[in-house]
Amino acid sequence: MNKKHAAIAAIAGIATAVTSLTGSGVKAADMQPNPFLPAVPFTSNMEPVIPHPKQQEEAAAKLNALEKRLGRKPNILIIVVDDMGWGDPGCYGGGNAVGAPTPNMDRLAEQGLRLTSCYSQPMSTPTRASLMTGRLPARTGLIRPIMAGEKLTRNPWSDEQTAAKILGKAGYTTALSGKWHLGEGKGLEPQDNGYDEFYGFLVVTAEYTPPWDVRRYPELVNHPLLRETYLHKGFDNHIIHAKKGGFKEDVKLLDIEGIANCDQDFLKFSEQFIHKQAEKNQPFYLIHATAKVHFDNWPAEGYQGKSPAGTPYKDAVVEVDDIIGKLIKVLEETGQAENTFVFVTSDNGPEESAYYDCGVTPFRGAKGHTWEGGIRIPGIAYWPGMIKGGRDSDGLFDLMDLFNTSLAIGGVSWQKLPKDRYYDGINQTSFLLSDNGESNRQSIFVWNQYDFMALRWREFKSHLKINAVDNMSYSSNGGWQNTLVLDTLYPWTYSLYRDPKERYPGQGGQYEWTIVPMNLEGQRHLLSFKKYPPKKVGLQVP
Numbered sequence: 001m002n003k004k005h006a007a008i009a010a011i012a013g014i015a016t017a018v019t020s021l022t023g024s025g026v027k028a029a030d031m032q033p034n035p036f037l038p039a040v041p042f043t044s045n046m047e048p049v050i051p052h053p054k055q056q057e058e059a060a061a062k063l064n065a066l067e068k069r070l071g072r073k074p075n076i077l078i079i080v081v082d083d084m085g086w087g088d089p090g091c092y093g094g095g096n097a098v099g100a101p102t103p104n105m106d107r108l109a110e111q112g113l114r115l116t117s118c119y120s121q122p123m124s125t126p127t128r129a130s131l132m133t134g135r136l137p138a139r140t141g142l143i144r145p146i147m148a149g150e151k152l153t154r155n156p157w158s159d160e161q162t163a164a165k166i167l168g169k170a171g172y173t174t175a176l177s178g179k180w181h182l183g184e185g186k187g188l189e190p191q192d193n194g195y196d197e198f199y200g201f202l203v204v205t206a207e208y209t210p211p212w213d214v215r216r217y218p219e220l221v222n223h224p225l226l227r228e229t230y231l232h233k234g235f236d237n238h239i240i241h242a243k244k245g246g247f248k249e250d251v252k253l254l255d256i257e258g259i260a261n262c263d264q265d266f267l268k269f270s271e272q273f274i275h276k277q278a279e280k281n282q283p284f285y286l287i288h289a290t291a292k293v294h295f296d297n298w299p300a301e302g303y304q305g306k307s308p309a310g311t312p313y314k315d316a317v318v319e320v321d322d323i324i325g326k327l328i329k330v331l332e333e334t335g336q337a338e339n340t341f342v343f344v345t346s347d348n349g350p351e352e353s354a355y356y357d358c359g360v361t362p363f364r365g366a367k368g369h370t371w372e373g374g375i376r377i378p379g380i381a382y383w384p385g386m387i388k389g390g391r392d393s394d395g396l397f398d399l400m401d402l403f404n405t406s407l408a409i410g411g412v413s414w415q416k417l418p419k420d421r422y423y424d425g426i427n428q429t430s431f432l433l434s435d436n437g438e439s440n441r442q443s444i445f446v447w448n449q450y451d452f453m454a455l456r457w458r459e460f461k462s463h464l465k466i467n468a469v470d471n472m473s474y475s476s477n478g479g480w481q482n483t484l485v486l487d488t489l490y491p492w493t494y495s496l497y498r499d500p501k502e503r504y505p506g507q508g509g510q511y512e513w514t515i516v517p518m519n520l521e522g523q524r525h526l527l528s529f530k531k532y533p534p535k536k537v538g539l540q541v542p
Contacts (some may be wrong), residue, residue: 036517038441045532046414046423050442055434062386062433063409065337073171073283074339076406078131079286081320082124082179082204082294083367085350086376088317092116098360099309100317104325108344110380111389113432118379118397119444119456120348122368124204127347127399128289132162132182134403134425137449141537143449146183148207148235155187155540161418163220163406165194170412172447175273175465176200178266178289182201184235191242196243199269200289201254201262208237208254209296216296237267260298262291267323271330285406288327289347292316312421313357325430328382338385341409341432343402343481346377353482364502368483369467370446370453371502383430384508388435395439396456400425405432422532443521449541450534451485460514461502463492464522493518 039048067073088094089102089110108351121127125145126137137143139157164174176190178200183189190198201208211230214221218253221227230238238250239262252258252265261276270288277284297312300319301303307314308482324344350359350373352366379397381387404414405426417423424445431437446454454463470483492505 010173037442043414045419045421047426048188048442049426049440050438052430052434052438054442055430057432059430059437063429066386070339072281072339072530073411074409075277075331075336076167076285076409077327077331077340077342078174078287078402078406079324079342079344080128080131080289081344081346082290083294083348083351083359084293084317084320084346084377084378084493085361085366086346086373087360087362088293088350089321089378089379089380092378093362094360096308098314098316099311100188100307100318100321102321104321104328104379105344105378105449108324108328108342109380111384112342112380112382112387113391113393114378115381115397116392116394117444117456118269118276118345118377118399119375120346120377120399121375121447122348122370124294124347125180128180129156130183130202130398130400130424131402132164132287133160133445134163134400134423135160135421136400136424136445138447138450139422139424139532140533140537141539142182143539144363145181145204146539147232148182148203151538152183152188155183156535157183157188157193161195162194164190164285164401166407166412166417167410168411172283172285172410173277173280174285176287176289176472177270177273178263178287179204179291179294180289189242191244191248193234196244198240199251199274200266201239201291202236203296205254205259205262205291205296207235209256209259209298212256213296220235228342256298259291259296261300263319263323264300266290267326268326274327274330275334283410285410290323292320293359295351295357297357303477304363308309311357313359313392317359330425338383340383341386341406344378344380344382345399349374349377363500365467370463370465371467372461372496372500375446375468383433384486391435393431393437393438393439394459395431396439396441396444397428397439398444400423401428401441405429422528443525445525448485449539450524452526454486455517455518455525456496457514457521459495460511460518461496462514462518463488463494463495466492467521490516491515 016328039050041048086092089105091106095102121144125142129140129142168174174195175197176195180190180202181204184202202518210217210220211227237254239252239317241251242248244440297316297317303315303319306344348367349361350366361373363372365373367374403426408427408429426441431439451465453465466486468486493511494502
């Protein structure tokens with residue numbers, strides 16, 4: 001049995017042990033008698049939620065009044081920046097302080113809701129999959145980034161439902177602009193999985209630049225045979241325009257110039273899409289996923305040296321912020337700002353394998369890690385007249401929650417979802433729309449591929465396994481490529497209020513009182529994998 005199969009077996013083994021301890025046929029409700037765990041299960045295949053009846057009534061009243069006044073469902077615009085750190089935007093302590101002002105993101109945070117405990121998965125592909133399905137990567141099989149040209153053993157999308165597909169059936173026009181990174185080939189691309197239109201690329205910038213950039217990849221560029229082999233290794237290195245039903249064309253080669261300016265191309269598409277939807281007076285669901293600030297950051301025309309720092313990464317942050325401002329402007333110009341829920345975020349923490357030219361986080365770890373630096377990311381919710389401005393909340397929010405929340409905003413009942421799978425996302429509509437809303441989420445469950453790594457409950461985080469960077473003595477620097485997963489002898493528990501850098505686990509029994517509620521949460525969570533086992537699509541490490 002290989003390591004990953006053993007990990008899956010261990011999950012099932014723990015669940016079996018818990019069942020035997022608590023009685024045959026244990027229910028989720030039986031696992032949560034503790035008053036510290038207020039979440040209530042409402043169906044067996046969905047994550048329990050903390051009930052807030054008053055804020056739920058307030059949110060429902062706001063949505064009903066808006067639809068009555070405007071005559072249709074709201075638009076949904078999710079902006080995902082690639083590899084932007086928690087500390088990059090000015091509203092999170094970055095901006096001018098780190099040499100890259102972000103006035104547009106700062107304005108949205110000032111006029112909307114700034115989430116300070118918003119969580120992603122440790123890496124790109126898992127986050128994007130969970131955002132679109134409301135399910136943990138271990139459930140979809142999309143547990144790590146798919147490499148360019150990599151062949152999967154099965155199509156992970158053959159039995160998954162994206163929010164785009166569900167909202168499309170509910171009358172929405174759906175589109176994805178920018179980065180996909182969730183599979184290439186028939187049945188694996190956006191237009192095959194609920195998106196009416198796709199304008200972007202299928203993998204990631206770092207896969208496209210090597211055959212063109214002699215500075216970083218001389219061993220490849222300076223050997224013609226290797227370079228030609230790479231260029232023809234079976235993946236499409238173009239911006240693609242595709243539509244549901246079969247239309248697909250290559251638009252622009254992703255050489256250095258193409259990569260440098262592709263975010264401007266994606267912006268033009270999204271602007272045109274928003275204009276078209278305004279003319280049709282039809283609701284839309286649009287994911288705008290930027291190529292930047294993932295390395296390699298080649299400056300777009302007019303952006304070289306535009307940041308005070310003058311580095312490629314900081315220039316890219318300035319460009320991305322400009323793009324966000326222009327997307328909001330087109331909503332305003334077309335009269336759709338008041339009817340559009342906007343969420344701005346990142347797919348994971350900063351990519352520190354590109355150090356020095358990378359993003360910023362005040363936390364321990366980075367992309368690929370399950371320390372806070374790898375998974376705690378910016379989250380800004382903006383909706384004029386619907387989300388009260390000037391709000392700040394440390395309530396727990398997982399990007400998976402955007403699946404459930406988007407469906408709720410679009411008027412799709414959770415009862416219409418397939419019952420043969422588990423949903424880890426939570427409908428956070430009332431949290432976002434109530435003027436004094438509190439999070440409906442009780443815990444954050446942290447996974448790295450098929451390893452259940454950690455659990456956050458309230459301000460406490462307990463690590464069952466840790467990431468260690470083998471050549472940097474457990475420091476916060478380093479990329480996911482040189483990261484190890486190690487078992488802890490005893491869970492490492494931190495108060496993220498006292499120790500947000502996760503440096504000193506509670507000593508002398510300081511946090512032993514958290515063991516009961518956190519163990520109950522972890523056991524309940526693992527039991528869901530007994531009934532709904534992990535899925536494998538060929539991405540597990542041999």
